[in-house]
Amino acid sequence: MPTGPKVSQQSKAKRATIREHALSLGFQAVGFCRAALPQSARERLGTFIEAGFYGDMGWLADRTEQRSHPQSLWPDARSVVVVGLSYAPETDPLEGLESKSAGNISVYARNRDYHDTLKGRLKHLAQQIVKILGCDVKVFVDTAPVMEKPLAQHAGIGWQGKHTNLVSRSHGSWLFLGEIYTTAEFDPDDAESDHCGSCSSCLSVCPTQAFPSPYRLDSRRCISYLTIEHRGPIPLEFRRPIGNRIYGCDDCLAVCPWNKFARPAADPAFLARQDLVQPPLGELALLDDRRFREKFSASPIKRIGRDRFVRNVLIAVGNSEDASLIPIAETLRSDPDPVVSEAATWAKNCLSGQG
Incomplete structure (x- = not known):
């Protein structure tokens, strides 16, 4: 059995082939990591749950073991292929907040459901991985207990910013994420480091003050949570700050300075339907x-x-x-x-x- 440098070269070649397939499917970011998460990610999840910041989203608290330990979800997993798909808008999404008689819908929801679009492409990529490596795979797009953002940071795609969302130096805050768990072993990419610096734009812009501190989100105060996940009456204290946001909120994403490097999405699946722009x-x-x-x-x-x-x-x-x-x-x-x-x-x- 070949060992040493030859094995490493073979691994690099297989990674390069998979990356090429991913880019050909329209993904803009591809990274590889071990099927494990650092202690810091698990601690952050534990703090979030203990504080009750998940609100009505009981599913976040129900399967914390599988969420924080990928091999608890699938014991045979050895590596994770993480991909990102940009949905960066052509115009400033905050402009719509000025039109008070029209609704403002979060950028990601102005066309087709990204879960369907992303999962279809991810399955094609998974098939290629199986064909190349003869391994087993499982595909996830925000539908299982998977810590997508920490895995993406672990795979070098971006870092979790102070608004708790992923930030990329190439795509700003506008990335959909998908994961392929696999039994194959890849040399991992270097994890991305934090590049937020002293910036706090995302924290100060929040209309409902949903960030008790940098890198911590109280979902119960978040407009995206209130307009999407929360089922009952919206608490009175948040109604005025919501303004005309009728589905989701992009404020903390839109003001991120790293967005200046993001190019508007060209994929037709992510171009806004005109009837959903200031309806x-x-x-x-x-x-x-x-x-x-x-x-x-x-x-x-x-x-x-x-x-x-x-x-x-x-x-x-x-x-x-x-x-x-x-x-x-x-x-x-x-x-x-x-x-x-x-x-x-x-x-x-x-x-x-x-x-």
Whole structure:
């Protein structure tokens, strides 16, 4: 059996072939790491869980062992291939916050669901890895207890910034991530180091002060969490700061200085649908369940359902200062969903000067 330098050269050649296949599939970042995480990543997760920062997302707390130890999820895993796909926007996503009578949707959700797009390509790459190495693989795209961002940092793709999201020197804060766990062993890439320096732009821009300290996020205060994961009424203290953000929030991502190196995504799957760029609040508020499903049939927005989405729209209606939306809010006060009805009452009171 060959050993030493010859083995290393063979390993480099196989890595280069896999990287080439990944780039040909449209991935912009590729890295390799061991199927293990540093103690610091596990400690950060433990602190997050102990503080209760996960809110309603019980699935984050349920499988911490598998999440923090890749080989607990799959004992045969030896390496992880991590890929990144850029979805950088063409324009500043914060510009839409000025149009109060229109909704602002997070950049990643303005077209097709990235889970489907990314997973399809990732499966193609996994097939190539099996063909080249004859190994076993498992594919993950944000649908299993996998710590994607620490693995990406471990594989040299970027680092977890002070806003807890991944930052890349080439792609800024705009990367979708996917992972292939494999039984093959690769020489790992060097882990990426932190390049945030003294910058705190992402922390100070947060409308709801969701960062108790750098590198720590209290999801319960995060607008993305409140508009996507949270199921009940949105707490009153956050309604005004939400503004017209009806699905997600890009503020901490958008102000990252490293974004200046990101080139706008050219992939048609990630180009914004025009009807989802500053959509009129009045039209969205009146969507019934059927029309909601039709409009968002291939969108990640469909996952939260009509009631939660209209709740979000009504918060934006209440912040719009547009009196012409009062009749819509009045109509929705009798909505059968109590969360929608309550949000409609709040919106009407705000527009009538009573809120």
